[in-house]
Amino acid sequence: MHHPSRPRMRRGRAVLAVTTAGMLLALSGCAGAGELASGGDTLRVLMVNNPQMAELRKLTAEHFTAKTGIKVDFTVLPENDVRDKISQDFANQAGQYDVATLSNYETPVYAKNEWLRSLDPYIKKDKRFDQKDILPPVRESLSGEDGQVYAEPFYGESSFLMYRKDVFAEEGLKMPAHPTWQQVAELAAKADGSRKGMKGICLRGLPGWGELIAPLTSMVNTFGGTWFDKDWKARLQDPEFVKATKFYVKLVREHGQAGAAQSGYAECLNNMTQGKSAMWYDATAGAGSLEAAKSPVRGKIGYVPAPVERTKQSGWLYTWAWGIQKASPNPDKAWKFISWASGKEYERLVGREFGWANVPAGKRASTYELPEYKKQAGDFGEVTKQAIAGAKPRDPGVQERPAIGIQFVGIPEFADLGTKVSQEISAAIAGRQSVDSALRKSQKLASEISEDYEGRDRQ
Numbered sequence: 089m090h091h092p093s094r095p096r097m098r099r100g101r102a103v104l105a106v107t108t109a110g111m112l113l114a115l116s117g118c119a120g121a122g123e124l125a126s127g128g129d130t131l132r133v134l135m136v137n138n139p140q141m142a143e144l145r146k147l148t149a150e151h152f153t154a155k156t157g158i159k160v161d162f163t164v165l166p167e168n169d170v171r172d173k174i175s176q177d178f179a180n181q182a183g184q185y186d187v188a189t190l191s192n193y194e195t196p197v198y199a200k201n202e203w204l205r206s207l208d209p210y211i212k213k214d215k216r217f218d219q220k221d222i223l224p225p226v227r228e229s230l231s232g233e234d235g236q237v238y239a240e241p242f243y244g245e246s247s248f249l250m251y252r253k254d255v256f257a258e259e260g261l262k263m264p265a266h267p268t269w270q271q272v273a274e275l276a277a278k279a280d281g282s283r284k285g286m287k288g289i290c291l292r293g294l295p296g297w298g299e300l301i302a303p304l305t306s307m308v309n310t311f312g313g314t315w316f317d318k319d320w321k322a323r324l325q326d327p328e329f330v331k332a333t334k335f336y337v338k339l340v341r342e343h344g345q346a347g348a349a350q351s352g353y354a355e356c357l358n359n360m361t362q363g364k365s366a367m368w369y370d371a372t373a374g375a376g377s378l379e380a381a382k383s384p385v386r387g388k389i390g391y392v393p394a395p396v397e398r399t400k401q402s403g404w405l406y407t408w409a410w411g412i413q414k415a416s417p418n419p420d421k422a423w424k425f426i427s428w429a430s431g432k433e434y435e436r437l438v439g440r441e442f443g444w445a446n447v448p449a450g451k452r453a454s455t456y457e458l459p460e461y462k463k464q465a466g467d468f469g470e471v472t473k474q475a476i477a478g479a480k481p482r483d484p485g486v487q488e489r490p491a492i493g494i495q496f497v498g499i500p501e502f503a504d505l506g507t508k509v510s511q512e513i514s515a516a517i518a519g520r521q522s523v524d525s526a527l528r529k530s531q532k533l534a535s536e537i538s539e540d541y542e543g544r545d546r547q
Contacts, residue, residue, distance in 0.1 A: 129158055129421070130158075130159045130160070130161055131158055131160050131161065131186050131187065131421050131422060132160075132163070132185045132186050132187075133160055133161070133162050133185065133186065133187045133188070134162075134163045134165070134170065134173060134177070134185040134187070134189070135162060135163070135164055135165075135170065135188065135189040136164075136165070136166070136167050136170045136189045136408060137164045137167075139446075140242065140243055140438075140446070140448045141164065141189070141242075141408075142164075143438060143441075143442055143446065144242075144429060144434075145162050145164065147434075147437060147438070147441065148160050151428075151437060152425065152428050152429075156428075158421050158424060158425065160425060163185070167298075170188075170189065171194075174188045174189075174190065175194075178198060178203040178204075178413055179201075179203065181203065181413065181415035182415065183415035183416060183417060185413060185416075186412060186416040186417075186418045186419075186421070186422045187410050187411065187412055187413070187416075187422045187425060187426065188410075188411055188413065189408050189409070189410065190204075190239050190408075190409055190410075190411045191406060191407060191408060191409070192229035192230055192405065192406060192407050192409065192481070193493070193496055193498065193502075193503075195229070195232075195238050195239045195409065195411060196229075196232055196233070196238075196498055197498065197499070198238070198411065199232035199233075199236075199238040200232065200233060202414060203413065203414055204238040204239070204411045204413065204414055205411075205412040205413070205414050205416065206232075206237065206238060207236075207237045207238060207239070207240060207412070207423070208236045208237055210427070211237060214423070214427050216431070217430075217431060218432065218454075219237070221432070221452045221453055222240075222241060222451055222452060222453075223450075223452065223453060223473075223476050223477055224477070225405055225476060225477065225478075225480065225481055226241050226244045226405070226407050226476065228481060228482070229405055229407065229492065230407065230409050238411055239409035239410055239411040240409055240410050240427075240430040241407040241408070241409045241430060241450075242407075242408050242429060242430055242448050242451070243373075243407065243408060243448035243449060243450050243451055244405070244406065244407040244449075244450030244451045245371045245372045245406050245407070245450050245472075245476070246371075246372050246394070246403035246404055246405055246450075246475035246476045246478075246479055247302075247306060247369065247370060247371055247372060247394050247402075247403045247404045247475065248369075248372055248391055248393055248394055248403060248468075248471055248472070248475050249263075249267060249272065249367060249369050249391070249392050249394060249395055250360065250368045250369075250370070250374065250375065250378065250389050250391055251263055251275075251366060251367045251368075251389065251390050251392070252366050252367070252385070252388055252390075253388055253389065253390040254388050255279060255282055255283065255286070255366050256275075256279070256366075258282070259279060259282050261275055261278055261279060263390060263392055264392070265392060266392065266393055267392060267393075267395045267396075268396055268397055269307065269311075269335065269397055270397070271395070272289070272339075272367065272395045273335070273343075275288070275366075275367065276288030276289040276339060276343040276344075276366070276367060277342070277343055279343075279366035279367065280343045280366070282366060285364055286363060286364060286365065287343060287344060287345050287346070287365055287366070288343035288344070288366055288367060289339065289340070289343055289365060289366065289367040289368065289369070290344060290355075290356035290359045290364075290365040290367070290368045290369075290370075291303060291336065291339065291340045291344055291356070291368075291369060292351060292352050292353060292356060292370070293340055293348040293350070293351050293352075293514050293517040293518075294350055294352035294355070294514065295507060295510040295511045296352065296506075296507055296510055297496060297502060297503050297504075297505075297507045297510060299352040299353065299510065300352075300510045300513060301495065301496070301506045301507075301509065301510045302371075302404060302495040302496070303336075303370065303404075304332070304333065304336050304510075304513065305404075305494070305495045305496065306394060306402050306403070306404045306494060306495050307332045307335070307336055307395075308328070308329055308333070308485075309399060309484045309485040309486075309494065310332075310394075310395075310398055310399045310402035311329075311331055311335070312397070312398045312486045312487075313328035313329035313330075313331075313332050313485070314328075314329070314485050314489060315329075315497050315534060316489070316491070316534070316537075316541075317487060317488070317490070318487070318488035318490050319490070320490050320538050320542045321538055321542070322531055322534035322535045322537070322538045324509070324527050324530045324531040324534050325528065325531045329527070330523070330524070333513060333516075333523050333527060334523045337513065337516050337517050337523050340517055341517060341519070345359050345364065345365060348517050349514045349515070353371065353374070356368050356370055356374075357370075357374050357377055360374070360378060360385065360389075361378060361384065361385055362384070363385065369394065369395065371404075372403075372450065372468065372471075372472040372475055372476070373450075375389070375391060375468035375472065376445055376446075379445065379465075379466060379468065380445065387466075389467070389468075391467050391471040391472075392471065393471065393475060393478075394475065398486055399484070399485065399486065400478075401475075401478045401479070401480075402484070403475035403476070403478065403479055403494075404479065404494045404495035405479040405481050405494050406495070407450070407451065409430075410425075410426040410429060410430060412426070430451070432452060432455075434448075435447045435448065435449070435455055435458075436458075439458070439460055439461065443464070444458075444460045444461045444463070444464035444465070445465065449469070449472070450473075450476055453473075453477075456469060456470065456473045479494060481493060481494055490541070499541070501540075505533055505534060505537060508530075508533050509530040509533060512526035512527075512529050512530050513527075513530070
């Protein structure tokens with residue numbers, strides 16, 4: 089992901105801070121809300137182009153519009169583009185889009201900036217929606233500082249360790265039920281080269297706050313480190329942060345995939361599917377692809393919780409969710425759409441129409457009780473549920489945090505900071521600089537944000 093350089097903001101006035109290039113464009117002016125506002129029976133939805141969203145689009149006319157009379161006009165864009173467009177429209181409150189896909193990174197920020205409508209009044213009235221069924225960490229991650237809900241999840245994910253059961257059996261290796269990172273490193277060394285062209289592990293090395301930084305930060309947390317302490321002091325050169333980063337870089341350099349500095353989620357998924365990696369630590373969402381009907385490794389993968397060192401769990405938390413723009417002229421219709429798209433009945437519809445492995449899971453406890461889903465999700469379903477249920481977005485490490493977030497820091501500036509830091513660490517993975525050098529530069533970048541936030545109330 090590419091993010092612009094962060095504009096310098098003095099303390100006390102960063103509430104309307106920018107997360108992407110889109111917001112910079114937004115703040116330079118845009119068409120007025122009146123010309124763009126959609127009215128009548130058409131709802132305008134802006135969403136990311138992920139496979140589950142494509143299925144939603146196919147099902148909408150027959151299963152939502154036919155029953156409610158509400159037409160839905162979808163705009164579907166790749167992730168970086170959709171973030172830019174959402175931030176433009178929502179920052180200006182232009183009202184061009186009623187509903188947009190937001191992650192748990194943007195939602196609290198947008199809520200604080202008063203760009204989103206609280207969903208609490210709708211939740212109270214809509215008895216069929218069953219808000220209590222939403223897994224608590226997901227629910228919490230989509231709430232504002234005021235405790236109100238500002239988005240509803242479409243699907244959720246955490247992270248876990250995936251490994252080749254057959255390779256481990258052949259090599260006489262045993263995966264612990266709850267591995268530590270030290271154990272994982274030892275297993276990676278032993279599994280490395282166990283088959284022709286197979287490396288011990290795959291870990292992301294591709295720059296991006298949503299790429300390399302996600303698994304690295306979850307490792308930093310469990311090693312005892314943090315990006316910022318409770319008083320907003322940058323801590324990237326603390327011994328724990330340094331130890332975790334050196335461990336990550338050493339592991340991927342010694343026993344990781346070829347071209348690690350350019351490998352992200354997609355590349356590691358491909359390596360695991362093609363039999364080039366014995367282990368992979370990444371998003372729980374990867375399991376659906378590994379267990380797909382045509383996957384060459386289907387049925388050969390084992391799943392265990394994210395490795396730990398000093399914490400009981402270290403899985404991250406991510407969700408794509410639906411938020412209503414505050415300026416939307418159609419909030420009641422928007423809620424009807426969200427209630428349908430995030431509802432229990434929708435999951436069953438996807439199961440019947442596209443197969444149970446395709447259900448947008450990771451958000452509702454009831455999903456994991458469905459016999460059809462349990463049968464299809466096999467080994468990974470329960471481990472995924474436990475990973476999400478055990479995630480602690482407000483308390484992911486060993487010390488107090490100033491902002492919500494496990495694999496990110498929930499402030500607008502993190503998109504840019506995380507990406508810049510990831511470039512330094514990716515360069516260390518590539519062997520172009522030392523980890524100490526990478527973290528020295530990274531600490532300096534993070535300290536600029538410390539100056540803006542020190543002395544403020546906690547987020």
